[in-house]
Amino acid sequence: MAMPANEIEALIKAALPDAQVTIEDLAGDGDHYAATVVSAMFRGKSRVQQHQIVYAALRGRMGGELHALALQTSAPE
Amino acid sequence: MANPVFERIQADITANPVMLYMKGTAMFPQCGFSARVVQILSHMGVPFKTANVLEDAELRDGIKEFSSWPTVPQLYVKGEFVGGCDIVTEMFQSGELKATLEEKGVPVAGE
Numbered sequence: 001m002a003m004p005a006n007e008i009e010a011l012i013k014a015a016l017p018d019a020q021v022t023i024e025d026l027a028g029d030g031d032h033y034a035a036t037v038v039s040a041m042f043r044g045k046s047r048v049q050q051h052q053i054v055y056a057a058l059r060g061r062m063g064g065e066l067h068a069l070a071l072q073t074s075a076p077e
Numbered sequence: 078m079a080n081p082v083f084e085r086i087q088a089d090i091t092a093n094p095v096m097l098y099m100k101g102t103a104m105f106p107q108c109g110f111s112a113r114v115v116q117i118l119s120h121m122g123v124p125f126k127t128a129n130v131l132e133d134a135e136l137r138d139g140i141k142e143f144s145s146w147p148t149v150p151q152l153y154v155k156g157e158f159v160g161g162c163d164i165v166t167e168m169f170q171s172g173e174l175k176a177t178l179e180e181k182g183v184p185v186a187g188e
Contacts, residue, residue, distance in 0.1 A: 047160065047164050047167070047168075048146075048158065048159075048160050048164060051146075051160075051161075051164065052145060052146065055146070055147050060147075062147040062148065063141065063147035063148045064147075068110065068148075070162075070163045071163060072163075
């Protein structure tokens with residue numbers, strides 16, 4: 001029940017082609033990650049909406065295969 | 078036909094100004110993320126009601142569909158979804174959580 005970081009990155013980039021993604025494995029168990037995602041798609045959206053875009057990109061794995069993903073999202077300056 | 082549990086959720090978040098769907102209870106949180114939100118609300122002296130999704134499988138799935146948010150905990154203030162653990166933490170640290178609560182007429186005792 002784990003997910004490699006590069007798969008998370010690939011999924012996010014598939015949905016957000018311009019995204020700059022950095023992923024940190026918090027616990028070394030492939031289940032608890034922190035990710036920062038910067039994309040112009042987030043501009044003008046609330047934090048909740050931004051996170052929902054990332055969760056949608058992960059196509060249902062969030063909360064199942066992926067137990068925890070601490071997200072930091074922002075639009076480019 | 079909307080998900081039957083939605084009515085239950087709607088009633089809860091309307092009846093309780095600050096409603097937290099979590100794993101475990103405020104006294105015995107069973108997940109670090111849920112515990113953190115309980116800590117934040119308690120630190121701010123904000124009265125809140127909790128629902129333990131671990132005791133209610135229908136609620137556990139229903140709440141995720143209701144807010145289209147895949148994880149628990151989920152915090153609602155005056156019927157509006159505020160966020161999960163990392164958003165509530167971020168808002169607390171920036172002071173935005175206190176502002177949001179006060180703006181919605183929820184008294185905040187702590188800081």
